[in-house]
Amino acid sequence: MSRQQAIDLATAYFDQGVFESTLRRRVAMPTESQEPGKLKELTAYLTDELIPVLEPLGFECRLIENPIKDGAPFLFAYRAEKGSDFTVLSYGHGDVVRGYAPQWHAGLDPWKLNIQGDRWYGRGSADNKGQHSINLAALEQVLIARNGKLGYDVKLIIEMGEETGSPGLREVCEQNAELFKSDLFLASDGPRVSATRPTLFLGSRGAFNFELKINLRQGAHHSGNWGGLLKNPGVRLANAIASICNENGKILVPGLLPKSLPENIKRALSTIQVGGGPNDPEIDPDWAEPGLTLAEKVFGWNTFETLAFKTGNPDAPVNAIPGHAIAYCQLRYVVGSDNEHFIDHLRAHLDAHGYDDIEVYASRGEAAEATRLDPDNAWVRMAAASIKSSVGKDVDILPNLGGSLPNDAFSKILGLPTVWVPHSYAACSQHAPNEHMLGSIARESLQLMAGLFWDLGEKGAKLAS
Template identity: 50%
Template structure:
């Protein structure tokens, strides 16, 4: 059979209902890693939801326990020929809170529901649907090749991505020999847009910055004390404005990345950020001056205010608050001196009259990406073009954060991400969904990639690790 047969076979799994039935079975597992008591569901998803499916693909698999007592990991492996290339794949079985009762038409987040072009359900986009697409494509290639893949394949599925993948690096480095491969290929996050296939090579990092103003216990009457007592909320607002202005532009050089390279500018010149009708319109005159929307989103840093609190907004008292708090997040690209950020923020605030603002770091994710000149990038782009007739968007990294550094730096692998959702998928919110049209195309894309990988003997592969 041919490459075209493999691509058609992958798409047929959607037409027949086989893919959606399997996805529904996986969505039913309430794998909310952020919710206490979810351990049984996380383990069951791996044991009952995935291990039998991997066994049907002739993968051997086993569970790996978390070294800190978090959710377990599933490692699956298929060995065919030592002379063939080996690909390592990744997915996560955990999801965010289901948010029952908040979905449109009171949809059940723990079942898939098809409505028009959308397939609703918690995890359809993030990430059960995406690793299910890749597994279905493997099945189609295997069928087209008479029970063979043409390459060796490994999978690691974690159940703690939504809590920051706390043990993933430790687990992967402990399994370094077992996870050795020539290429890392995985799917998570959104495409550039629903109608354009996308490759991204890594991710932006994230650092949460807590700002706390604690002047005194309790609040004091604004009539009796107004004008003579410092207001914690006013001070906090001024401190934030000292870091990022009213147009979202960062005011501190240490928060910014190095100059955008000509190579990245050239690649992003072909990338247009164009929200669909049901997505928010881009804000005019927002963000760093002199950059395109694509450069701001994929090649620059942003400082966002995530939350603020002072007093009781639901029932405000006529009183001056004694304390105020805010959580900001710096999204940053490779090259940012992230180790210097907190001290730089603290010094900047001190120098501008905000010495009373306490600054501390919290949750952090690393930034990482594969070099543009990796031959795997061109190989993947050509495969996708051959399958779809479209030139994929190639992004240096996607705007959010993923544990890409575990694979690119920890394991030393070239990393290629091919996402199967789109920006309006409502992940992490009610009404999470995937699109049938994107799913159909994604099944074909992955079947084409896997077929092409099997056509390349290891001594002719585009790179080696």
């Protein structure tokens, strides 16, 4: 068969309802990694759902125990071909965030795929069951079209803890570096820049969460009797935050910023249009670092966010001066930032501004590091050309995603060039009630992934050599 026939098979897989039935079955599995006591459900997604699909495609499958106590296992699948010249490593995650069933629109259930027009509602439809299901289905169609011979080996890692920070993933990659050895990392997660245009992203911004805390005294004291005599921790903390980030969102601490915005990154972002979709929030153009384009702000620079702030009792305020306050903050940061010393920079800044009564410490849990592949990399050029050939559209190329993924496990620990092809869009309600994927994107993604898997068999050996 030809390349076009492989794409036609992928199109038929969608049009004939096979993809729908597959996704419906997977959405129905409540794989909420954020909920305790879900190890059985998380493991069943691997053993009962994915392994029976992968083994008939020629994959040898095994579970790898999570080195983190009570962590879900990892699925490692390996499909080898005699005489192949290179190996592609892919990845996905079968866990999802909490369902939040009572908060969904009437008639919707997080564990039942519900199709309304172009929107396919269901928890995991966009993140990440729908995305890795597209890739596995496209690979299957290419295998059919090429008579069972891809021309390269494929390795696959599926984790069940991405929504809780990928516990154990980095350790598993370190312990199995030789087993996972490959030439290219190719996977799908996250959103496209625009729902109507394919996207490649080559890494992710890092996420550094930290807490600012001030504890001035035990208990609260009547504001009429003690107002004007006692420091207010909420006021102190609010002003400390204002010294870190001004009223327009600009970061004021040099140590929290990248050294520069490289010229090749600026070139790559020069054609990227951010926002403007029918369900996108209205952008505040004057927010954050002045002098940068919208794309540079979200993909090429660091941003500071106050995620939550608490002092006193917000649910039942009383006329009293609280004794303490806490703020939960986050830095999204790019390659070139001094992330190993963020706490030191914050501590020095707070002390210099007279806030030695405010504690600062990193929040617990694993945080993804910032990563980025050169947009001019040959694998990137090949993938973009392949996608355009398949669907006739130019491709948005992002040096890194604005959000965070465990890409550092693959780019830093395994040392691989990383290429992500997202099959979702920014307004998919990922992590929120009413999560959905777009059927139009799923159909197009099946086509472009079939073309890409085909082209890897034709051109990948040369790039890997």
